[in-house]
Amino acid sequence: MSVQPRRAADAASSPTARLRGVGFGYVETPDVLRDVNLTLPAGSFHFLTGPSGAGKSTLLKLLTLAEQPQSGSLELFGEEAGAARRSALPAFRRRMGVIFQDFRLLDHLSAWENVALPMRLSGMKTADYADDVDEMLEWVGLGQKLDARPPALSGGEKQRLAIARAVVTGPDLIVADEPTGNVDAAMAERLLKLFQSMNRLGTTVLIASHDADLAARSGATVLTLNNGRITGGAA
Amino acid sequence: MIERLFPQRAPILPRDTGGEPWLAAVIAVLCFLACLSAVGALSADRAAHGWARALRAEATVQVRPRVGETGDAAAARAAETLAGVTGVEEAEAMDRKTAEALLRPWVGDAVLPDLPLPYLVTVRLDRDAPASAVSLSRALAQAGVDATVDDHSLWRDEAERSAGLITVLAALAFLLTAGAAGAAVAYATRAGMAAQAAVIETLSLNGASDSRIAGLYQRRYGLLAAGAGAAGALAAMGAASAMRLLGGSEGLSPALPVVWSDVLILSPCPLLAATVALVAARFTALARLKGRD
Numbered sequence: 001m002s003v004q005p006r007r008a009a010d011a012a013s014s015p016t017a018r019l020r021g022v023g024f025g026y027v028e029t030p031d032v033l034r035d036v037n038l039t040l041p042a043g044s045f046h047f048l049t050g051p052s053g054a055g056k057s058t059l060l061k062l063l064t065l066a067e068q069p070q071s072g073s074l075e076l077f078g079e080e081a082g083a084a085r086r087s088a089l090p091a092f093r094r095r096m097g098v099i100f101q102d103f104r105l106l107d108h109l110s111a112w113e114n115v116a117l118p119m120r121l122s123g124m125k126t127a128d129y130a131d132d133v134d135e136m137l138e139w140v141g142l143g144q145k146l147d148a149r150p151p152a153l154s155g156g157e158k159q160r161l162a163i164a165r166a167v168v169t170g171p172d173l174i175v176a177d178e179p180t181g182n183v184d185a186a187m188a189e190r191l192l193k194l195f196q197s198m199n200r201l202g203t204t205v206l207i208a209s210h211d212a213d214l215a216a217r218s219g220a221t222v223l224t225l226n227n228g229r230i231t232g233g234a235a
Numbered sequence: 236m237i238e239r240l241f242p243q244r245a246p247i248l249p250r251d252t253g254g255e256p257w258l259a260a261v262i263a264v265l266c267f268l269a270c271l272s273a274v275g276a277l278s279a280d281r282a283a284h285g286w287a288r289a290l291r292a293e294a295t296v297q298v299r300p301r302v303g304e305t306g307d308a309a310a311a312r313a314a315e316t317l318a319g320v321t322g323v324e325e326a327e328a329m330d331r332k333t334a335e336a337l338l339r340p341w342v343g344d345a346v347l348p349d350l351p352l353p354y355l356v357t358v359r360l361d362r363d364a365p366a367s368a369v370s371l372s373r374a375l376a377q378a379g380v381d382a383t384v385d386d387h388s389l390w391r392d393e394a395e396r397s398a399g400l401i402t403v404l405a406a407l408a409f410l411l412t413a414g415a416a417g418a419a420v421a422y423a424t425r426a427g428m429a430a431q432a433a434v435i436e437t438l439s440l441n442g443a444s445d446s447r448i449a450g451l452y453q454r455r456y457g458l459l460a461a462g463a464g465a466a467g468a469l470a471a472m473g474a475a476s477a478m479r480l481l482g483g484s485e486g487l488s489p490a491l492p493v494v495w496s497d498v499l500i501l502s503p504c505p506l507l508a509a510t511v512a513l514v515a516a517r518f519t520a521l522a523r524l525k526g527r528d
Contacts, residue, residue: 064440086445086525094442104437108249120247121443165441 014078016040016173016204017063021072022082024058032058034228036072040173040206045199047215048208050225056208057101059225060177063206064098065089077172094122097166099176103158105150105165111137112146115164129168136164139194141187155182163191167198174198176207180214192218248451249434251427258423258456259463262416266467266508269412270501274475276405277500278491283398285492290387290394291365296326296356299381306354307331309380314356316378322366329355356382416508417515420456424519427452435524449520456516457509464508468501475501 017040024033032055061067074082076092105114119129140160159182180188199205215222224231300309310328317326334352368386375382479493
């Protein structure tokens with residue numbers, strides 16, 4: 001893979017993410033997260049597990065700045081991000097690759113265009129990323145479906161497409177919500193290897209998953225979220 | 236490979252096939268009406284200024300004969316005096332026959348022979364440097380002619396005021412049309428953003444700034460408005476051309492003369508429509524995105 005994290009060189013200077021006493025809740029379900037303390041050192045690989053409703057997706061929303069903490073602080077890449085102004089969010093998000101449980105693919109774009117989306121949004125020229133997109137799609141096994149639109153893809157193919165889009169820019173942080181939930185065991189292994197190879201290049205990886213076996217095989221630190229608190233792992 | 240490097244890129248925003256054709260139709264109709272009002276204002280302004288110019292080039296003098304002098308002799312003397320004034324091209328005493336011919340359509344033949352008519356001199360003034368009513372009066376007084384000079388300034392001022400009013404009304408009509416087009420684009424932008432909330436969130440989470448997302452809506456509605464504006468302007472150009480071509484040398488509306496430059500002046504309409512749409516879409520999109528905080 002030619003894709004590399006852009007800031008791998010300064011990865012060691014500060015943790016990629018640090019949550020201190022973070023709390024968050026919704027009107028219907030207050031205290032989804034309570035006093036969460038979590039540090040993701042640069043270049044680390046963590047699995048986040050926990051029962052349904054434990055707050056895994058909410059924690060990922062905070063890390064991707066889709067929501068802001070209601071208490072505590074959230075730092076990303078060494079900068080305060082939890083209370084960042086809206087105009088500052090794109091700069092943080094361009095350093096992340098996010099894989100959503102529901103894929104969030106754009107149905108009117110082809111597979112190739114979906115993967116190219118982050119580069120296109122950042123204003124890069126097509127010639128500067130075309131090879132990376134081709135290579136990434138080939139790597140996730142969608143080399144023959146470059147022009148297919150998401151509605152024509154299976155669940156597993158959509159998931160691989162979403163992963164390709166998240167990692168193609170070589171982000172500093174990959175946040176994935178159940179990235180292997182819709183693929184077979186062989187593809188799950190292959191995707192895990194992709195995350196591991198990204199991690200070896202310096203990318204910090206956090207994967208929320210129910211797949212305890214995969215987490216165990218990954219060799220990554222496993223965090224457990226229960227009742228809104230991190231109760232296990234290296235929190 | 237070439238296709239990969241120079242692909243036919245699909246728009247990042249999905250098409251709103253339900254609302255966009257309607258929006259295009261509304262903008263096209265608004266542009267058509269704005270163009271017609273512009274042509275109307277231009278021709279009315281031209282007509283009013285033409286009337287004012289014609290009135291400025293003429294004066295009428297009413298002569299009162301002295302005791303023992305006939306009216307015709309007094310008028311002839313006044314015409315001779317006025318012909319020598321700087322800024323006068325021609326002065327001609329109006330004989331009774333000419334005056335009767337002017338009045339006949341209004342009073343008929345029966346009363347004309349008994350009707351006392353004023354003794355008039357029609358004065359054609361130099362268009363570039365017309366003599367003033369004061370200088371004409373002064374020359375007549377110096378020649379001992381008792382006369383009243385009417386330089387048509389009352390009518391001329393009214394014609395010029397009317398032209399000014401028509402220009403203001405046309406500007407108001409343009410602003411209202413632009414406002415209506417902007418409101419339509421703003422509504423469409425809001426509706427589009429509401430329908431595409433998931434797409435916007437995906438773009439945002441993939442690093443798109445609010446400005447970039449607003450730019451997508453700007454581009455979409457700017458291009459749409461440019462196309463619709465072109466359609467509306469072309470239709471208005473066709474209507475104006477038809478008014479100019481049909482009905483002989485003065486066109487269908489001699490009182491509101493349309494000239495070919497009026498047709499050409501409509502050509503920036505697509506650009507103006509696009510500008511209105513760009514501004515409306517940008518402000519609406521940015522306001523809505525900020526409201527997501």
